[in-house]
Each structure stands twice: as structure tokens, then as C-alpha cells.
Amino acid sequence: MTPNEELTINIEKRPEMTVISPQGDIDLSRAPGFRTNIAEVFSEKPAKVAVDLSGVPYMDSSGVATLVEGMQLANRSGTVFVLVALQERVKSIFEIARLDTVFKIVDELTQAEEV
Amino acid sequence: MTPNEELTINIEKRPEMTVISPQGDIDLSRAPGFRTNIAEVFSEKPAKVAVDLSGVPYMDSSGVATLVEGMQLANRSGTVFVLVALQERVKSIFEIARLDTVFKIVDELTQAEEV
Amino acid sequence: MSEKAPDLTLQLQSKPKLLSSVRSMILSLTQRVGFDEIECGHIALAIDEALANVIRHGYEQRDDEPIHIGVWILNEDRPGIRIMIEDEADQIDPDSIKGRDLEDVKPGGLGVHIMKEIMDFCRFERRKQEKGMRVIMEKYINPEHVSGTKEPHSPQAT
């Protein structure tokens, strides 16, 4: 397909946690790919998963739904699940959906280590 | 009218030159206002006029036409006319129009003092 | 009931990859209309949610169905923007389209809530044809002017 059709997602397996870093808007066209990636990461039952959203300027409810699913997978497998570095616009949809207090959200990746 | 309808243009009269600093896209809807401002500046017959384009992310041929008019006014009144700090996209339209060598173009305002 | 033609209309096929272009257009338009940065982002989000719902629910993910968007810049007594989104999907009871209780944390079920929270007016209805649903949304630049009833700015389109 064309270069921008799919979301670019970097997955880095560190000793202390797995860091998922999507790059680009997460909307209806890209949430399915993001979902597959999250599911793959959880299939390895990591102790901690951080989603670094610093490279995501926009997210709609399909992206949020994917992260809620991730949180549910995390609860089931006892994985710590942290969202990192939300841009203002993305933070705003979590607030509208009243999910800003449901997720563990930190400003920087280093803080995710302490959660 | 609404806040973004018109181009924001700062005009600063320094001892050595008048600096015109438009902020925002210059297209068909905003070129007329820009034209009025340029004409006003030239009506005072300054020795040097610099147009600081660092705050202009986009310009179409109506903006370019306004600057060509400015250059003609400058030639008539013996004013030095310099364009400063063109963003890549704006530089590109000057190249397509083969005007990049016709205008005096410098990267920074301090360089405009030496022209 | 008839009214002024939209300032801008857009027809697109029900392809998820086209949504980013609509968002960009709405962002730019709302900026020009005079909404602040945050409101522009919110309005684009509300439109995106409405379009995503048409694709997912109305058209059950079929990607070659038509979506019609009309945009009015509201100038008179209540400056702002009106957006109408119409589909040609099967008609359902408009009252069945509603946001869920947010207390219950689960994936999905946020779109309609987001639309109603962001916009000053949001109404779903059946189109006057045999097929198709419609949602009309309005957002005003000075929402303090809005009366409690959240009635639309002018008569709806037909």
C-alpha cells in the first residue's frame, strides 16, 4: 500500500518494560493496526507496558477504545500499563471521555519506570 | 469580521529601514490587505524596506504579485527592497516563478542591514 | 422547509483513509471562522466521530458508499459553524443513537458522547428519503449566547 496508509509503530523491549511508540494520527483507518500491535505485545506477558504517545498528534475514540482494550488485557495478565507524553489534543479526548483518571498517565518515559 | 479573516501585519519603522512582518498564509483572501500595507509603507519613501517572511508558512501567486509590485514601487522611488527569512514552501514558489534571482533575498534580518 | 445552501459541501466514499482529509479541512475552516485552537481540534474530532460512526454502523464498514457533508458558516446573530452529515444507509430510530454511561469503562461507546459534549447542538434524524440518516451539529463562537434548550440556529435542512 501507500507509505502513509499504516501507522508507524516502534516496539522496544527493554529489561524493565516494553515501550510501544506509535507515530502519527490514530483514527479509524489506523486503529486496527495499532490494536494488532498491542495484542502482540501482551501475548508475551510483559511485566510493564508503556505507550509513548509523544508522536501522536491526534487520536479519536477508535484509538481510545484500543487503549481501553490494552488496559483490560493488562488487568487480566497483571501487567502494569502506562500512557506516556500525551499531546494536548490527545489529552483532551481522554478528558471528554472521563478516562484521564482511569489510565495511569505520566509526562515522561523516565517516570514510567517508577509507576 | 472574524479574527483570522485578515492578515496580521506588523510594521516597524527603524532608523535604518522599515520592517514589514506579515503573520499567516498570504493567499487570494489576504493579498489585498497586504497590498494596502505595502503601498502605505512606500508612500513615506523610506530608504530601505525589508519584508520579514519568517511568519508566513504559505504564499500563492497573489502574494508574489504583491511583492513584485512592491519591488516596482521600490525601483521607482530608489528604495532598497529586501525579502527576509523565506520558509521552504514560500521559497519554492519564488523558484517556480523564476523570481528567486530577481529579488534580493537574505536569511536573517541582520543581513538586510548590509544590503 | 428550505434554507440557505451550504457554503461548502463535500461528498466522500466511506473510506476510513479519507477521514484525515476531512479533519484537516474542518480544522482550517474553523480557524478561519474564528474558533480558538482547542475548539478547532474539538470540532474536527466531533466530525471525525460522526463519520466513523456512519462508516462502522450505517455502512457496516463497506468502503464504497456515499457520505454527504454540508458546512455552513453562521454569521448572523450567532456566529459559528453548522455541519450536516448524511448517509444513504438503512434508517433506524434516531433515539437509539446515544452515548453510553461513562462510569462503565469499556472499549467503544464514546463517539456519540464526544459529539454531544463538544458541540452546542447535535441531533440525529431520518432523512426525508426512503434511505439514510442525518446528523446536524452546530458550534457557536460565543457559547454563552446559547440558550438552555440547545435549539439549532435556524431551521434544519430537508
Next chain:
Amino acid sequence: MSEKAPDLTLQLQSKPKLLSSVRSMILSLTQRVGFDEIECGHIALAIDEALANVIRHGYEQRDDEPIHIGVWILNEDRPGIRIMIEDEADQIDPDSIKGRDLEDVKPGGLGVHIMKEIMDFCRFERRKQEKGMRVIMEKYINPEHVSGTKEPHSPQAT
């Protein structure tokens, strides 16, 4: 001669302040289609020039006339984008619409030159109706595939 419907169509009134929204939409769409940043900006510029000419020349600055835009994402043998812009202005000889000699530095007279320089294909024609002109432009992702004749990717719309 008929062909595939556009992926996206847009109608707008001939108001200069709507041009920034069209540029934003085209920028976003061309990014998704796979053009690089510079090409996306160039394509948006070419469309903006075409629309500005319709408003200035076709409609002589009247700001309540219709402009129709059709966009096709070209996928097959020649990936890229096709954009068709139609107006309902008086018809003129398409050959009279041409860029001027750039050697002669003067204000104006750049729009058509910019359109032809940026796009791989650019043709003005009379619409098949009584009124209205049309311009069809195409830009391909790998312009090295383009033959020297600059023929359009597929038969024109009618």
C-alpha cells in the same frame, strides 16, 4: 465517455476565504496518498492557483458562485492523484488560458505557469454544458513513469 466516480467531491462558493480549507484538505490527502512533503505543498499550491483563477477571471470576484472539485486517488498502473475543477462561468477559448513569458518581470501572470510546472498533466477545456470551464490536473507519485506526451491517466470526465 464515462468513468469511475471521484473518491471525493467538494463544492464551494467562490469565496477567497474558503481556499485555505481546500488547501488543507489537499495537503492531508496527498500525504495519505504518499507524496513527499514538498510535492504535497506544490500540489496544494497548484489547486489554490486554479481556484483563485476561477474566482478572479471566471467569476470576476463574485463570491457566491459555485465551484466543483473532484478528486480521484489513482491506484492502478500510475499511482497519484487527479483533480478536476469546474465552474459555471462564461466559456472562453481554453487555448487563451496560458502562462506568460517569465522573462518579463511584472505582477501577476504566474498562476497558469505554476499549475503547469507543478502538475504532470494540466488541461483546460469547455464543459459539455452551455456554461462553465474545467481544468483537469494530474500528478503521479513516480513521475519517471510518465511518458513524454503527458497524456492523462484515463479518459477525461464528461
